[in-house]
Amino acid sequence: EPEVTQTPSHQVTQMGQEVILRCVPISNHLYFYWYRQILGQKVEFLVSFYNNEISEKSEIFDDQFSVERPDGSNFTLKIRSTKLEDSAMYFCASSDAAGLLSNIQYFGAGTRLSVL
């Protein structure tokens, strides 16, 4: 069964460093998303991406964050200068439809980011 894959599973970085989290969405999907979950808290939407541009973003997704689809298969989230509060589990998701038709999103297993 097709699945969303994320690498690495765990990333440890120093405060102020740049990190890139990688995702391979399901191959025929067109919509891509990043969410994060701080330990013990709810899953929060960061950004959605469609047709090579950001469709929607949350207040969390400030100038320190960027997303890219560098080729036909990868979808990346970059954090330019990490802060302690960026420590969280980051989930990538993809879907093949949005809006009224369906917005079932398929999630990867996540990347745990630890900022020291």
Place this chain on the structure above:
Amino acid sequence: SQQGEEDPQALSIQEGENATMNCSYKTSINNLQWYRQNSGRGLVHLILIRSNEREKHSGRLRVTLDTSKKSSSLLITASRAADTASYFCATDEEGSNYKLTFGKGTLLTVNP
């Protein structure tokens, strides 16, 4: 309560019993979904109910939606130890075709 707020926060039952989790939300929605998350893992879609539907079944799952009360419930019948997980409702809000807004979730423990 916040958008997609579930209750109870934690629920512990015996195998074979039914588990009911509730979710409330604030805005108008296109649909509401329930996801499951095993500890430290990703979210798995369980079931979607559209705003014009009132009830939906899938296997041992039954979801209801009351848009007048802005609430939903997820019933898992004949629970199994393998159902132990966190369950989240997620809303797809009108005017936003992309993001899902999740609640804090209900941690369900099914004791063998």
